[in-house]
Amino acid sequence: MMILNGSHVKIKDISPPGHLRTPKYIRGKNGVIERCLGVFKNPEQLAYSLRAEEYDLYRVRFKMTELWADYSDNPNDTLDAEVFAHWIEEITNAT
Amino acid sequence: MPHDHNEHLSPSGHPYREDNDEPLTYWQTMEISIRELLIEKGKFSSSEISEQIDLMDSRSPTDGAAVVAKAWVDPEFKERLLQNGVSAVGEMGFDLGPMHLVVVENTEKVHNLIVCTLCSCYPRNLLGLPPDWYKTREYRSRAVKEPRSVLNEFGVFLPKETSVRVHDSTADMRYIVLPKRPECTSGLTETELASLVTRDSMIGTGIIKELNN
């Protein structure tokens, strides 16, 4: 089921040693859904010539201050990354 | 029979390096071998290969610049471009193939910067092949953590009030930045406007300089 724009989410913090498109620096971090991009095939399976499942792909927006403990530039600076649904956990009680 | 491209100019305007006279390397041997095996096995023809090279050569930042200039003069086109990059660019006759395009707009308040930290994903079907620096460890590592320091190295100094928005091309989208239109350009034609747009301004490592009238 699609996660709505503006929803607060957390990226899963796991590190399997294979082909992934979820960079390490966003894992375990909190962000906000910027938009859903549609459904795309899982690169983790395509990379190994496996039949690939399709997942919703989202742009997730993170504050730089959330990503980097020592970020001292403009606190409004952000980073957007594309993340597949199976890496995203909705946070239901976001502050 | 492989098509000889030596008589063509590369997109930078220089002749191709005279690599035909260079000593054959192991990797070139591999390239020739793969190409010939694929042709012999009927996977594709040598003319398909040369056509693909010509197609990639025909793509350059000039295409992106034309899109930017049109967005500057036509606000409704700009809105369509920001909503759906592929279909808007398609209106201008550019065929992006399977590439998905997201256009992000620079404003007084926001400056966008594009990177692919995991490899070198780049909007090549609109802008042509990426510059070498885009693929370096230094750019890929620092753009997402210290974007202003990276921008400063490229000669871009943003006002303190402008926030930076970095886009990491981690999946199927490819990005171009719609740079801010410089002031005092209302008298320019769309073609003249396009000539102001640099490749780096569409990656976010450059801005269009204000004209001094």
Add this chain to the structure above:
Amino acid sequence: MIKDKRPEHRWHDMGGLEAGPINNESHDFAIWEKRVDALLTLSTKKGLFTVDGLRRVLEDMGEDAFETLSYYERWVSSVNQNLIEAGIYTLEELGEKMAEVKKRGKTYGSAQKVKT
């Protein structure tokens, strides 16, 4: 993968790592590099393998390859690996072809197939 210095953080996953000044030189692409690029584009267009497979092999090549080989040297190596995994040609066919190509001449130009 086990060669990674920090196996929990793969070498190619570079976002946020410490790094120095950016060298903003560029080079014009040689024709053999453009041919590698074309081989990749046509192979993926025709479904021989995917760009994801290209990336996976590039990653598994390890950090030393990134430091010592050029971009298209790594790409041609990855294209080859992917084509072998896809069964497009055998190692024997590849080996014999590479030996044949080398015999044609000492330069890139003279190693091209003779026009008939």
